[in-house]
């Protein structure tokens with residue numbers, strides 16, 4: 001009996017000791033000067049709370065609650081197994097924009113390597129990133145973008161024609177549109193049974209890539225990895241074909257595949273680097289731009305005055321184009337009001353990445369606190385986008401607000417600094433060309449009243465109802 005009691009006491013004491021040790025070890029040390037906040041539960045920190053709020057109403061809710069509690073725009077938390085500091089406001093964007101590669105490295109999750117490949121731009125750092133960025137940006141120069149306008153116009157016309165007179169989900173349809181517009185720019189490929197196979201694999205990769213990373217046969221994650229392998233094979237065939245047969249028109253792949261003697265070794269990419277980047281480009285560009293376009297149609301349908309201003313601008317441009325009617329680069333550049341509509345939709349939709357993730361390479365001073373070396377940093381874009389001191393009545397759709405000069409570092413829908421969105425000019429071009437074709441030829445209405453329910457896809461937050469619409473061709 002005594003023995004049993006003794007054994008019980010030893011086990012009990014060991015459990016308490018282990019729990020205490022676990023508590024101490026599981027929480028990282030909080031250095032002096034670190035921002036206020038809490039690390040939440042051992043190991044998990046505040047991850048569950050963060051995910052719960054993010055999927056329900058957006059990461060902004062999680063951030064706003066804490067900012068209110070601590071009364072400052074910088075606080076610490078613990079998410080995804082890492083001590084993290086959340087910062088916001090113009091100074092946060094200024095840090096991102098001016099840092100170069102000095103204090104910040106790109107904070108990424110281990111699964112990104114599986115999904116995008118370790119040679120993709122997003123996963124490279126410092127000199128390697130600089131080299132690849134030079135090659136990639138050189139391949140998406142204004143000449144290539146300009147030569148892509150007719151393809152974009154043609155795709156917009158075909159897309160709208162396929163919607164005529166029936167109810168469609170704007171979110172789903174734009175996902176197809178943006179997939180094919182990027183495929184056209186990168187590889188000169190048009191919709192076909194072959195590219196539909198690529199699209200299906202791509203959708204599997206995008207959908208299941210953000211699931212629990214279990215590399216066991218039958219899991220969603222392994223389906224994503226298999227889809228990636230098929231995509232790699234498909235893209236390698238495109239490269240082989242290009243080497244054998246060349247390409248009649250200029251595209252991004254043409255530039256990326258130029259021999260070292262022409263590109264110089266600085267900008268030369270291997271085949272592996274090229275295919276990894278193509279997959280990442282499609283990923284980075286399709287859901288962001290498609291959600292923006294769907295939101296633009298929704299917002300304009302709800303704001304007839306602003307829609308009339310867009311129509312007036314686009315009609316004027318059409319008249320100036322004269323008989324030929326084909327859009328030109330110069331005319332796209334003159335779409336001032338439509339560009340403000342796009343900016344306002346981007347501001348309101350918290351698109352792209354609602355947070356920008358980095359890791360501190362060394363201690364960083366921010367607003368009187370120290371962000372310790374090795375901690376993650378989340379830059380909360382939504383706090384600036386919704387700040388009433390910068391954007392009066394921030395929840396209202398008011399494109400004309402962009403007529404006034406904004407203070408620096410407050411509007412950054414495409415991020416900033418060395419990692420500013422590589423597809424920014426293309427995304428804007430794509431949206432402007434589509435809107436031009438849309439308002440000059442069609443009217444549309446929403447078939448469901450807007451509701452605020454959102455879904456988070458891993459990349460963007462978008463209206464859960466998919467924004468159902470009906471478009472009608474305007475009579476001549």
Ligand code: HEM
Nearest residue numbers: 122284285288289292351352413414415419421422423427
């Ligand atoms: C409305 C549409 C888009 C939005 C709002 C958007 C937003 C962003 C943001 C905020 C970043 C910076 C992420 C960071 O700093 O961690 C980024 C990076 C990037 N975006 Fe976009 N993007 C859009 C469209 C596109 C398109 C169409 C493409 C490609 C054709 C693209 C390609 C990229 C790439 C390659 C990067 C990584 C750049 C690097 O690490 O150097 N994006 N984007």
